Each structure stands twice: as structure tokens, then as C-alpha cells.
Amino acid sequence: MKKLILILITAILTTATAYALDTEDWYQYNGYSTSHTFSVNFPIDWQSKTYGDEMQGFAPEKSYSDSFFILQEFEGKTLDQIIYFYVNESTELVEIKDIFFSDASDLIAKEAIYLDTDAGKKYSRTIIKRGSLILVLSGRQLENVEDFPIPEEYRETVEAIYDSFKFTDDWHQYIDLEDSFSFIFPSELEIETLSDGVTVLNPDNQEIIFSVFKYPDTELEDAPDEAEGYSEDLDAVEGTFFHGMENALIGTYYNSEAKKSFNRIFVEKAGTSYAISDVNIETNYPRMDYYNQYVIEMVESFEFFDMEAVEKLFTNFPDVTIDHPNRTAINALANREIIAGYPDGTFKPDDEINRAELTKMVVATRLEPDSDEYKNCFSDVRDQWFAPYICYAKEQGWVNGYDDGTFKPNQKITRVESIKVILEVLFEEIEEGEIIEGQTALDIHTDKWYSKYFIFADNRGLLDKQHITLSDEGYNYYPSGNISRKEVAESIYRSIMNFTLSFL
Structure with a gap:
């Protein structure tokens, strides 16, 4: 995992309009992982604290041992693993729900509510999945919870820090409201929505780089057969563990014209099965190997969400x-x-x-x-x-x-x-x-x-x-x-x- 870095530059863009705070001269913290970059703004009279390679904290320049805003990075983990990472003898998980987190583009995230059993008070964390990267932010102050975990005098500042968070990479999030799933894709590619799914294309030659196809009223075990196409025969099926879903399958197909094989991942929700592109298992097939890292991030980012x-x-x-x-x-x-x-x-x-x-x-x-x-x-x-x-x-x-x-x-x-x-x-x-x-x-x-x-x-x-x-x-x-x-x-x-x- 690459080390997070701090670049003290004046923030060009802020979300100050919703606040009485003057955030124009705030510093900007820039972080990066293997495939993604992000930033958050904080006051010039606050201090930034680094905890190892994966966590950054922000607090007033006073003798505070704890940070009031935390930004923590994980790679190669599932959402469930991160949600329960914070559960211990004095911390209980109370609730987990989907929320809409908005920055320069629209993000669906998780809000985890925890109970500090020693203090007898609740607090929240916001968990955002960006491909193989998962970021955890100190969540918004919960209603009817005073002075915890943030003193009242700093609540407005922490809210402004929270709202300033944004991804600075060239990736967008695709949100399917009809079937309640989402994934990210690089901005250099384009989305084409179809009656039976969605494809991500190279706009120059219309090559399909990634796809999600749906099969309504189809049981998971029947979906790999349904996904057979012209010159594409199902060769093998095996179970897999996909993003916390135990009931997932990988289907291997053989294209008799190209004489090459490729994989599809299958998952099911509410009676509809979905076929998701997987990375190449043959050289430059079914797409150029150049796109493999993109496909990994798109596959890793695929998630169902709670429509309600x-x-x-x-x-x-x-x-x-x-x-x-x-x-x-x-x-x-x-x-x-x-x-x-x-x-x-x-x-x-x-x-x-x-x-x-x-x-x-x-x-x-x-x-x-x-x-x-x-x-x-x-x-x-x-x-x-x-x-x-x-x-x-x-x-x-x-x-x-x-x-x-x-x-x-x-x-x-x-x-x-x-x-x-x-x-x-x-x-x-x-x-x-x-x-x-x-x-x-x-x-x-x-x-x-x-x-x-x-x-x-x-x-x-x-x-x-x-x-x-x-x-x-x-x-x-x-x-x-x-x-x-x-x-x-x-x-x-x-x-x-x-x-x-x-x-x-």
C-alpha cells in the first residue's frame, strides 16, 4: 500500500457555501492509493497527524491526544471486514445502512453506527468503496448526541472537513436505480445502457471493456447456461466468494472462433441473476491486457445497495x-x-x-x-x-x-x-x-x-x-x-x- 502524503496547498475548491466558516484559505490534504487519489480540506490552524501508512487525523493545534476527524485507508478488504474492524470489547455495531455521499460526482456509501459502551453514546463512520480501495471517514455528528465524539465548539468545522472530501481521480460511479447496483469506471471510457444490462466501451473503437448483463427470473445455477452466446460455449462452472456473497459462481467459456477462453462472474439478487466481466485469463482476450487493471477496479467496485x-x-x-x-x-x-x-x-x-x-x-x-x-x-x-x-x-x-x-x-x-x-x-x-x-x-x-x-x-x-x-x-x-x-x-x-x- 502506498503511503498517504500531505501537500499543504491552498484549497482551490471548497464546499464553504453551506457554512458560515471561511474555508477559502484552508489547507488541502491529498492522499493516494494504488489506483485512486482523493483529498480533504482542513483549517490552517489545525494540525495533521499521521498514524502509520494508512490513517490521517486532523485536530486543533492544542494538546489533544485524539483527532476529531479521521481518514483511514484499506486495500484488499471486503466491506464487511472493515465494518467489523472497529468492533471490540467497548464498541458495538448498532446499524449499517446505505447513504448518498455527494462530492464532485455522486457516491453511494455505507454509514456504520457504533455504540461506545464506556461512554454510553453512539457515533458514526462513513465507509466508501472505490474499487480495491476502501476509505473510512469520521461520520457526521449524530442527532441528539451532544459533545461526542466531537466537542460542540468544533462540530461545524468537522462537518465542513467532512463535506470537503472528494475523489480527485478520473473515475466516475455508475448507479443503476432500477436494479440497485453500482460500479466505478474510468472517465476515458463511456457507458452504454442496454435493455438487458450495461457495457463500458472504448469510445474510439467501441470495444467492450466491462459489462454487467442481467437475467430476470433466472436462478443463479441456471445463469451460466443462459449467458452462452454465438460461438461461446460454457466449459466449466465453480463456486466462488464474491464481495461477501457466498452464493456466487465463475463460469469459464470457450470461444470456438477465437479459440480462447474467458470468465464471467455470476451473482443473484431478488430472483435476477447478473453476469459480470472478469479479468483476462488468456493473453489480450477478450480485451487487450492493457485494460486488466481497469477491469479489476470495476469488478472490485461492483456492489448492490439498498434502494429504499x-x-x-x-x-x-x-x-x-x-x-x-x-x-x-x-x-x-x-x-x-x-x-x-x-x-x-x-x-x-x-x-x-x-x-x-x-x-x-x-x-x-x-x-x-x-x-x-x-x-x-x-x-x-x-x-x-x-x-x-x-x-x-x-x-x-x-x-x-x-x-x-x-x-x-x-x-x-x-x-x-x-x-x-x-x-x-x-x-x-x-x-x-x-x-x-x-x-x-x-x-x-x-x-x-x-x-x-x-x-x-x-x-x-x-x-x-x-x-x-x-x-x-x-x-x-x-x-x-x-x-x-x-x-x-x-x-x-x-x-x-x-x-x-x-x-x-
Whole structure:
């Protein structure tokens, strides 16, 4: 295991907006394992304590023997092993549940509640699995528990440290809400969801690097036979122990055309069996050996989660149901307070969006402008709710008004106008490019002002085409048509998740 390192640099990004604390000049602790990197911010007047190679603690620079915030690293262990690692004669495990831990991307984690039998009080730890890496953080202070394990005067600071934690590697988490499983994948690869599963592809040649296929109403012992494909015959099956699941299988298959063998891992939950890619057992088959470390991390990260525990975080609005195609984007932005609904609690995803709403949504991904400073920038933008966002965007050169001095905040915005605003705000540079073959928009003309923005967004998968009819000949994007709230939310979310974002 590689040693954690401390780099004392001023934190560029913090989560200070939710706190009265000034975290701008906090230090940043950076840690790394074999495959992943992460960071956490802490006050400059606090001290960092190192406990061996695997644990870092943070406490005020006073004569405290214990740290108020702990970050501990494990590799090659299961979640169950780590959960019970903290159980001893004076510590009992009370509860374990799935929670939604949000940083630059969305993470599902475990919260373990323990009872200190000597003190007679409970406390929590947050356990995050990242492939072969498991990180344990001091959890949030539990309700109705005073001065334990953190003195009241330091609680707000520790909460801010906790919320500053993030992974700094180029991996994302895929969350399947329908079947309640998740895994991580490197950002250089792309996800393709299918009716019977999900694949992780090399975007350049569409080579499948990793996959999870599901077999509904199929017993575990029958799943390996069901997974046989063209030229792929089941050769052997044996039991295995997979992530704490005793009932798991490994199926070995032989491809008669390639004359090579490969493995699949099989697990079962609630009557549905799942086939998961395994690492190569033959040279460069079924994928190049270059990807083996990626596959190891994706396999290690695969976990089922408790749908009840996280579903509420994906159901902020009654009209954005669990099966809505844009639910992840809409709810992720709502959880970060980038978007909001209407007074009746709805989001109205199909409603067309106006210039003020779009500007607010995009600028809110960057900051909350000061309403006292940013106002009166157009004749029709004075001190309304949208004024700070529009005036700040005008100052930055992201939006323009009309010749008559108005902004027309209530005017509906077109599909291509929305693309331009989103890209101007979220990307430092919009490069010229060419339309990728196979992505033909029949009504997009390269001699129009918007072509640069459309091509840039389309080539990076930032456009929402889930509501467009596609065909072999191409599709119509309707550039002059108005755009809906759900489509804007999707494009903003995809832009935030895009690794080329200037502020990530």
C-alpha cells in the first residue's frame, strides 16, 4: 500500500457555501492509493497527524491526544471486514445502512453506527468503496448526541472537513436505480445502457471493456447456461466468494472462433441473476491486457445497495419519477441546489425554459452571485430573483442583451441558444471541430453561427437525445425550437461530469 502524503496547498475548491466558516484559505490534504487519489480540506490552524501508512487525523493545534476527524485507508478488504474492524470489547455495531455521499460526482456509501459502551453514546463512520480501495471517514455528528465524539465548539468545522472530501481521480460511479447496483469506471471510457444490462466501451473503437448483463427470473445455477452466446460455449462452472456473497459462481467459456477462453462472474439478487466481466485469463482476450487493471477496479467496485435508502435522493419532485429518463440529472442538480422546483413542489420537466431560468441554472453551477452587487444591468433586469445571475453572466461576457437595452428574461430560449450559454459558462474554450461520422443532425448547417457550439457539445455527448427520434439516415434537432427544462438539466449535468470542465 502506498503511503498517504500531505501537500499543504491552498484549497482551490471548497464546499464553504453551506457554512458560515471561511474555508477559502484552508489547507488541502491529498492522499493516494494504488489506483485512486482523493483529498480533504482542513483549517490552517489545525494540525495533521499521521498514524502509520494508512490513517490521517486532523485536530486543533492544542494538546489533544485524539483527532476529531479521521481518514483511514484499506486495500484488499471486503466491506464487511472493515465494518467489523472497529468492533471490540467497548464498541458495538448498532446499524449499517446505505447513504448518498455527494462530492464532485455522486457516491453511494455505507454509514456504520457504533455504540461506545464506556461512554454510553453512539457515533458514526462513513465507509466508501472505490474499487480495491476502501476509505473510512469520521461520520457526521449524530442527532441528539451532544459533545461526542466531537466537542460542540468544533462540530461545524468537522462537518465542513467532512463535506470537503472528494475523489480527485478520473473515475466516475455508475448507479443503476432500477436494479440497485453500482460500479466505478474510468472517465476515458463511456457507458452504454442496454435493455438487458450495461457495457463500458472504448469510445474510439467501441470495444467492450466491462459489462454487467442481467437475467430476470433466472436462478443463479441456471445463469451460466443462459449467458452462452454465438460461438461461446460454457466449459466449466465453480463456486466462488464474491464481495461477501457466498452464493456466487465463475463460469469459464470457450470461444470456438477465437479459440480462447474467458470468465464471467455470476451473482443473484431478488430472483435476477447478473453476469459480470472478469479479468483476462488468456493473453489480450477478450480485451487487450492493457485494460486488466481497469477491469479489476470495476469488478472490485461492483456492489448492490439498498434502494429504499437512496431512492429519496433521486425523487426530489413528484413529477420526476424513478423511471424518468432524466431523473439522475434533475435530482443530482437539485441535490446540489443548482436547480429548484415550483412552489407546488413540482419541477415541470416538459415545460419550455426561458432566458432567466437558463441563466440562473448554469451560473449556479459556478457560484451564487451577491444580490446587492449584481443588479440593474438591463432595463428589464433590476432586483428580481434572477438579477444576480444575469448581471454576473453579463459581466463575464457569457450572455448579451438586445439593442434596445433589454434582456427579455421571460422570453423562451431556443435549443441552440441554450447550448451556447451552457458552454460559455462551463468551458474555458470551445474548440472548432467536425461532426463525428454517425452523428448526423439533418437540420444543423455548418455555416450557421451555432454550428461550432453544437458540434462541440455533440462530439462530447453533452446533448440530450433521449427525446429525439433517431434513424439510420440521421435525425432532426430542431435548432430554432424551444428547449425543455429536462433537456437543459441533462446537458448541464453531462457538462459537469465531463472531465474537460475548467473548474473541476
